[in-house]
Amino acid sequence: RSSLSRRETYWNSSESEGWQSQFDQKDLVEGEQTLDLNADETGKVSFPVEWGAYRLEVKAPNETVSSVRFWAGYSWQDNSDGSGAARPDRVTLKLDKANYRPGDTMKLHIAAPVAGKGYAMVESSDGPLWWQAIDVPAQGLELTIPVDKTWNRHDLYLSTLVVRPGDKSRSATPKRAVGLLHLPLGDDNRRLDLALESPAKMRPNQPLTVRVKASVKHGEMPKQINVLVSAVDSGVLNITDYATPDPWQAFFGQKRYGADIYDIYGQVIEGQGRLAALRFGGDGDDLKRGGKPPVNHVNIIAQQAQPI
Known part of the structure; x- marks a missing residue:
């Protein structure tokens, strides 16, 4: 239900x-x-x-x-993530392969919400490794980026910044869009598939023989493989909600984006309005043009009743 x-x-x-x-x-x-x-x-x-x-x-x-x-429905935090700043538009990034190896050439498709110019970068936690000025048309841009052999790390990200130029005829300020995508580097030939062969039952105080078989889908088998085998009570694993770690993700998986991006575009207001003209009142300036001020006879009265 x-x-x-x-x-x-x-x-x-x-x-x-x-x-x-x-x-x-x-x-x-x-x-x-x-x-x-x-x-x-x-x-x-x-x-x-x-x-x-x-x-x-x-x-x-x-x-x-x-x-x-x-x-x-809409919330006031939808466009600011609760920070009070205007969220930029998104640039859609798409790669031609699931992962790359050092020395490969990647093809990146950049689709911006509006046509404009900007930069494309390959960033790591230590700083930018590659960048290029780009001019993105309305239909998108195909960009070819060489994967340097020294990029043997897994904290790499592709980032783009596309800025639409301002238009004074429409009182439009420049508008920016940001794109971010993880750059996966990995060699499937280094992925090992393990299989365990053990008896269906085991008896107390008796040795347990387990056969471990390693294989690779592509390439040649390494000459030596180190395997850690553990025997743990399943009840303990259920109590602690233990999840078996994935070595491939630990070494070759996506790492956190290590940069913070700030700008002040959210403080720029497009000038769509005009100065308002008063339709009534506000005639104080007219009295200062010259001549004598008008004669006003004012009698201020303050009365208070006597206690009875």
């Missing part, structure tokens, strides 16, 4: 804190659906939503519950 709940939000005003958004702790159930699924089978549910916070909850026949919270 699946149900959709909505969190009701209201506004509250106080002299000390002003207007604040608050919500009721009790969620309102807006819909329920029942699914009939077999083991290892997936299903789909559909609920109509409006703007606001929701929680989707799924309950199994054995009372096991799983839920997820999500936000429907």
Whole structure:
């Protein structure tokens, strides 16, 4: 059984804190659906939503519950990631291969939201390794980049910056778009596939013989392979929720992008407006043009009733 709940939000005003958004702790159930699924089978549910916070909850026949919270509609943080800065447009980057080896040549397709000029770079955590000025047309750009043999590392990223020039006739300021993509370097010939052959049963206080077989899909087998074999109680693994590490991902997997990007384009406001002209009032400047000021007879009165 699946149900959709909505969190009701209201506004509250106080002299000390002003207007604040608050919500009721009790969620309102807006819909329920029942699914009939077999083991290892997936299903789909559909609920109509409006703007606001929701929680989707799924309950199994054995009372096991799983839920997820999500936000429907636009939020003020969507364009700023909560930082208050305008998020740049995105440049779509696409490579022609799943991974590369040092000495290869990669082909990068750059698709910007608007035509413009900028730069394409190959970056590492130590700084840029390669860069080139680019002129991206509206239909996109195909860029060829040589993979240097010294780039034998796995913290490499392709980054692009495309800037649309300003147009004074439309009072449009320059607009920028940013693209970022991990550059995968890896040699599948170094990937080893391991297989274990062990008896179906083992008896206490008896030696256990396990055969380990290593193979490669492509290339030649190494002359020597070091293998670490561990025997651990499955109950301990279940309690600690232990996941067997993947050596390939540890050595050749994607690493975190080690640079922070800042700019001030979010502080540039496109000049679409004009100075407003007053239609009434504001005649103080007209009285300063010369001549005598108008004669005003004002009698100020302040009266107070006597106590009776």
